[in-house]
Amino acid sequence: MAEMDIHERITQLPAPGWEPLTEGYWEAAGQGKLVVQRCQDCRTHRLPVAWTCYSCQSPNWAWDEVAGTGTVYTFTWADRRAMADWPLYNVSVIELDGTQGEPVRLMTRVVGVDKESLQVGMPVEVTFQPFDEEIAVPLFKPRH
Numbered sequence: 610m611a612e613m614d615i616h617e618r619i620t621q622l623p624a625p626g627w628e629p630l631t632e633g634y635w636e637a638a639g640q641g642k643l644v645v646q647r648c649q650d651c652r653t654h655r656l657p658v659a660w661t662c663y664s665c666q667s668p669n670w671a672w673d674e675v676a677g678t679g680t681v682y683t684f685t686w687a688d689r690r691a692m693a694d695w696p697l698y699n700v701s702v703i704e705l706d707g708t709q710g711e712p713v714r715l716m717t718r719v720v721g722v723d724k725e726s727l728q729v730g731m732p733v734e735v736t737f738q739p740f741d742e743e744i745a746v747p748l749f750k751p752r753h
């Protein structure tokens with residue numbers, strides 16, 4: 610019930626930004642895969658997306674599917690909501706497991722939690738919220 614409600618709210622928002630550098634990310638999410646840019650020379654992962662590697666400056670990169678697990682690095686609750694009729698929601702930063710280089714952190718939302726249960730360090734896993742027929746938005750839920 611709560612998930613359906615979030616889906617209805619998300620599809621009221623503008624579509625995610627669509628550009629050559631992010632297209633593969635949204636398409637992979639639509640297929641149920643969480644991908645991160647990975648340097649093809651030094652193997653460093655990076656997010657946000659960039660044309661060159663922050664570590665070795667190589668322009669050679671590819672999307673790399675990651676496990677989709679991680680931990681809550683930080684979060685805040687949106688007590689002043691973007692739309693007045695929205696239910697309370699959080700904006701969370703998830704540090705992804707299994708990446709190489711500097712920690713890869715993704716800004717997203719943790720669903721299935723409330724102000725009492727969402728905690729820094731909480732183990733979470735990705736869940737994909739369909740946006741339309743082609744793309745999905747990666748959200749996270751508690752991992753037990």
Ligand SMILES: [Zn+2]
Pocket residue numbers: 648649650651652653662663664665666667
């Ligand atoms: Zn590199």
